[in-house]
Amino acid sequence: MTIRDECGVIGVHGEEAARAAILGLHALQHRGQESAGVATFDGIPHLHKGMGLVEHVFAPLPDLPGEWAIGHNRYSTSGTSVAASAGPFLVETDLGPLALAHNGNIVNAGAIRQRLADDHGLTPVSDSDSELLALLLAVAPGESWPVRIRWMAERALGAYALVLLTESGLFGVRDPMGIRPLALGRTAGGWVLASESCAFAVLGGRHVRELEPGEILSLTPNGPAPAGQLPAMPRAFCAFESIYLSRPDTVYGGRTVHATRRAMGEQLALEYPVEADLVVGVPDSGTSAALGYAAQSGIPFGEGLIKNRYIARTFIQPDQTERERLIRMKFAPLPLRGKRVVLVDDSVVRGNTLGPIVALLRGAEAREVHVRVACPPLTHPCYLGVDMASPGEFIANRVPPEAMAAYVGADSLGYLSVSGLLRAVHGSTDDHCLACFTGRYPIPLLDSAVGTPEPALQELAP
Ligand code: SF4
Incomplete structure (x- = not known):
């Protein structure tokens, strides 16, 4: 991440x-x-x-x-x-x-x-x-x-x-x-x-x-x-607070973030059903949505990836080999012999860690790996307090959703829709920021500033 x-x-x-x-x-x-x-x-x-x-x-x-x-x-x-x-x-x-x-x-x-x-x-x-x-x-x-x-x-x-x-x-x-x-x-x-x-x-x-x-x-x-x-x-309100940023026990609108993430997983199961034997979350931020996917689909939730909590975040790595080594240090798969696995992650940014995780599951002898992403494709930077990536770095700007499964080596891949996300957060486009998915910023000037924010933003005089 x-x-x-x-x-x-x-x-x-x-x-x-x-x-x-x-x-x-x-x-x-x-x-x-x-x-x-x-x-x-x-x-x-x-x-x-x-x-x-x-x-x-x-x-x-x-x-x-x-x-x-x-x-x-x-x-x-x-x-x-x-x-x-x-x-x-x-x-x-x-x-x-x-x-x-x-x-x-x-x-x-x-x-x-x-x-x-x-x-x-x-x-x-x-x-x-x-x-x-x-x-x-x-x-x-x-x-x-x-x-x-x-x-x-x-x-x-x-x-x-x-x-x-x-x-x-x-x-x-x-x-x-x-x-x-x-x-x-x-x-x-x-x-x-x-x-x-x-x-x-x-x-x-x-x-x-x-x-x-x-x-x-x-x-x-x-x-x-x-x-x-x-x-x-x-x-x-920033939709990404509910997707990834906030702690699961935090409460927004009377509901824990954990419950909201479960609802995202439930929506995902409705939008992208699949026949499988096990639902696995990418720990920790994918776990709540994986529980929701399991509950909605009736496929059992199970531990599939054990996370080493003492490995630092996967910062930008110099090359793919090093990145894969770090992923292997960070996650260890449990045996998955012959199982058809639904792998649920909270989001995909640059797309360079998901492939190695899919490979880990295949190495553990998973028969099929179906990736489900509990938010829509990320395509636009955040100018409102979250450091994500520049437009060219978002994998969704380079690999269309229908080609992502092949890109990460999965059997199938589905992103939660924007409408499904809004249903899960009990929100609408009138009360949530969704700009990193839609490019429509709550401050209209930012819409045209994507990629070159400073010159446009300088025009805003106090
Ligand atoms: S662009 Fe909007 S929804 Fe996306 S992270 Fe920034 S504030 Fe949140």
């Missing part, structure tokens, strides 16, 4: 807020593994951040006093992977210190950077778009943070789920399209905002609700309080 998650954010009010934020970041580690950081406030700000996994950045546990904390796990979808780009960002403002953690991607970052330099003489220390948001808030007019947040939202275009730590409390903000998730949770001693509800259980807390698109929520000493609403835009 070569899709990289974006970032995870958390905001905590309660005793030992930093400790809670760090625990929450552990639960959100799947959203970013490059860097981690926590900022706290107890009259003055405190910040600790560094490169690496949460367990490395916070060992030994730094002294981060205060009942208010925000935290950030980063994978760079814009900017480079360097310490200067690690979140949260802490800036001084005329309203006091501001710490900001951001999940998403700002598509007019170049224009904002230019405007900050021209109008305010500001040079960011990093190439992260999150720092640009912090600086925009610092220079914004207005005597309250909600006013400044609205001013920022009029200028920053793209995907953002934010947690802000200020002298006057903690704010959560979701962009008006609701592209990235942000949820509110309750713990025994306080309140939590987090990218995913899976962060609440580790704190002994419970999921209260998701923030609405465009909602500004304030966490105060007395609990959560409405702090405003950004001007409405068409909703566009």
Whole structure:
């Protein structure tokens, strides 16, 4: 899998807020593994951040006093992977210190950077778009943070789920399209905002609700309080959160991601039935959809691939031989003598790992291998916070669906349809972003920007 998650954010009010934020970041580690950081406030700000996994950045546990904390796990979808780009960002403002953690991607970052330099003489220390948001808030007019947040939202275009730590409390903000998730949770001693509800259980807390698109929520000493609403835009929740990015125990729309992925597998079984003896998921992200395929088809689900959890992700490999060796290190097949196998994967990006996995099953003496992919063909890049591939790298742009089975050495292959995906997520084109499958971005300017985003995006002046 070569899709990289974006970032995870958390905001905590309660005793030992930093400790809670760090625990929450552990639960959100799947959203970013490059860097981690926590900022706290107890009259003055405190910040600790560094490169690496949460367990490395916070060992030994730094002294981060205060009942208010925000935290950030980063994978760079814009900017480079360097310490200067690690979140949260802490800036001084005329309203006091501001710490900001951001999940998403700002598509007019170049224009904002230019405007900050021209109008305010500001040079960011990093190439992260999150720092640009912090600086925009610092220079914004207005005597309250909600006013400044609205001013920022009029200028920053793209995907953002934010947690802000200020002298006057903690704010959560979701962009008006609701592209990235942000949820509110309750713990025994306080309140939590987090990218995913899976962060609440580790704190002994419970999921209260998701923030609405465009909602500004304030966490105060007395609990959560409405702090405003950004001007409405068409909703566009990222469908890929349900397909791959989010943890299966996270809840969207009252349903776990696991249940949604099962529904994707059920749809897939309806769209691409086949006679077979065993349904196998590519662990771990294909497992839920494989269970759904099995339930709908009546074909037993079984373990077919054992995953070595200590092998790093299959990063871009120099050649196919090396890639195949890594796949053999990562997955080991169980004996499949004479079995007709349905292999379910969550998605296919470059298509260079699926072939070796099919070969593994054939090496385990599977008689037939039928691949089922629990999402439609990926054809367009994401400019809204997920690092996938460039248009030329997507296998679906080079190998049409009807030729994919032969390409990966399978007996048959089927992709979930867009309508089947929408049925599974209980959504529609009016409330979900599907741009990586359809090329229709929730920000229309991006439609024409595919392949050469920067010149077009520069035209978006703040
Ligand atoms: S383009 Fe794809 S990955 Fe990006 S926000 Fe839209 S659905 Fe999500």
